[in-house]
Amino acid sequence: MGGSGQRVVMVIFGGVRRAETFSPQGLVNIPHLSGDLLSQSLFYRDARNEGVTAHFNAVSSILTGNWQRVDDWGKLAPTTPTLFEQFRKGLGAAQSDTWVVASNKALTSLIGASSAMDYGPAYGANVVFPKQLMIAAVVNALRTGRSRNMADREKVQTELQSMLEAGNYEGLGWSVFDGTERLDPRVRDTITEAIATFARGGGPTSGDELTFLVGREVMRKFSPRLLVVILSDVEAAHFGSYAMHLGGIRTGDRLCYQMWQEIQANPDYRDKTTLVILPEFGRDPDGSSTNGFFNHRGDTESTRNTWMMALGTAVDKPRIIERPIRHVDVCASLAALLGCPPMDTQGVRLSELRV
């Protein structure tokens, strides 16, 4: 097994402004990030998205280290190799070592591998969209008249399981890059188990809760060396609900903390993992022509300027870094942690992260 033996878990939020997070009035929304994690972290106060502030391009830029300008809705793969491909091709890492688990419906499975020559899906990550899987099951249950009650989770669960068994995964919004119609049974069982846990849980739930549970199951079953979890409850902002947006921030804050706790509790991850947490971008400023927090289209500081937190093995000494960094700097830095050969990217390695 090539590489450094180090592991990387990255949690990417959707768009959150500084105003609602790391600002004096925003701290109330992020009690875990600011209260439990900040003091043990390397915190980059000024992490910039200088590319396209749309979801697919933003995540692609983080994952490739180059500002990507492909289709906003994920119809085209990133044009330069992702961290997954570099890791797999450069070090011979297995597909089961690289995963993306995402809530965001603006992403597609093309987030897992680039269209670059000599790379591509053969070296791509497993990509799973648990929320789309759940939604598809609910829609199917309603359409076929077998469940008239959206809240009937038992039936939804049965639907999901039968759909997973059926082997037709087309249109469910997720795929596994194994080049076959059939899922690896272990992958299928892992997803089924996480969804069953979600369905049994009761209480308020959300797409990000499900994404977290699936991510955690993937860690427990496959122990990937590189896991990227993409949360998007905060994107309820597009519907104009400030309360739901803040609710999404609070959920993400708690799930980041639960992820850190899982890393501490899981012997495969404890003491050899770096957890990196960052938003994709901010959101537009209040009073802007694009309706403020609803959107993230403005070429403004509120939209481009955000933050990044690193925890774990790569953190030599907890501190706050004032120097601005760019999202394209993240990829080269994580590649170095994993022991990948240096990547040719627009970004530069962050010297504060200890390799």
Ligand SMILES: [Zn+2]
């Ligand atoms: Zn959005």
